[in-house]
Each structure stands twice: as structure tokens, then as C-alpha cells.
Amino acid sequence: MKINVLTVPAEQREVLEQRFASRAGAVEGSDGFEWFELLRPVDGTDKYLVYTRWRSEEDFQQWMSGPMQAAHRGGAGGGSGSEAGGERPKPAASDSSLWSFEVVQQAAPKLG
Template sequence: MLNRRASRPVISHVGPARVRMPSRPIGQNGNMTIVKINAITVPADSGDELARRFAARAGAVDDQDGFEGFELLRPNDERTTWLVVTRWRDEQAFQAWVSSPAFAHGHRSAAERAGESAPPPVGVHSEVWSYVPAGGSGPARP
């Protein structure tokens, strides 16, 4: 159960277990956290290339104001949709990054940055989803 007026977490009963729900989604700095998920559909034989391109940019967004974390999720079944999951302090921090020169630079290929022609994109479809945490459990993230 979500209590919008509570300043403390609310204990919700789900079956016989008790689940601790935050009164509001809290990020690392005490602000509202927002989660952005970029669902990228790639041909079945192109996943390794997508992973390689992300690995080449590892840490590039880490110093962006409001950035809280990143995960690249590879499907482990027959699906071909990979998930790029990022966490941000709030929507404004995410939008500031999307509008930044760092975003434009990071989304250009190494070849383009060197003045060469761009390789074809790996993904054949991309869709961005936006969420806020509504509950959960586990150790706190640093």
C-alpha cells in the first residue's frame, strides 16, 4: 500500500509475507528517482556487437549530474530485445543529459568521432520506457 502522506515507509501485507514499501521513491540523494529503460531490439546475431559498443563507452555517463546507475541487460532466452536501464535523480537530470553535448558525443560512433562514416546501427527498433520505483527489497545501492 502506498501512503502519499506518510514520511516513513508503509508496511504492506501481501499474502502471508510483509513487504516494506517506501512512502515515495527515494534516490541516493533523497530525491525522487526515475528509471529510464531503452528497449533495443537487435537481430539475433548482433547482440555481441551491441554489448561491445556499450563496453567501449563504459563509465562515460558516470559523472553526469543526477546519474545514479546503469545496467545493460542481455536476454537469456529466445528474445532479441536488450534493456538499457538507467537510474536518475529526477526527470530534469535525465533531460539535461539528453540535451547535453556529452549525450550527442556518446551516441556517435568512434568512427564518426574520427571523421569517418558511421557504421550501421545495431538495433532495428528502440523504445524508451519511464518508471519510478514503487517498492522492492534488497541491500541499498551505493
């Protein structure tokens, strides 16, 4: 499990969310990908969480060295590609850090 913690100023929240929406589907076909969630802060913090779950560390690293590397060339929370004038868009996030976890326990709802 990987959690990318993005520091996003209030005026950049909509930009960040639009950039993620425009990349919808970009990770779903990756080998070993299991889950994605973009979590918007609601408690007064400026930290967004990008949660992904992978079958293995190797699958995550393979994705990072391929499609993800191209997507992140614009910086933390940056867009992919270029905007008018051929310039990269300004990153929506001012900082990011990647947290890695292994699942030790999990639970699902009991079926009736």
C-alpha cells in the same frame, strides 16, 4: 528510472555489447546518475534492456540533451564517433523505445 528497449538481431549482439563496453564510464560522471545495467536477453527474444536510474527527470533530460545526444547520432545502439572512411557505423539495434518509470516500492536484503 529509464529502460531503453533495443531490438538487436542475433548477428549484431556482439557489436552492441562492444559499443557499450567502449563507452564504459561515459554516464557515470553525469549529475544525478545513480545506476546503469545492460541486460542481455536469455529467453529467445531479441530485446536488450538498457537500464538507468536517475535522481530526477530533470537530471535525465539534462544528460539526454548533452552527452547522450552526441552518442546517439549514430542511431539506436549506434557507436559514437566514426570508423574508417569517416562514415558512421551502422546501428547495432534495428529499433528502440524508451520506457520511463517511477519507483513506488523497493526492498534490499536484510543485514544479518
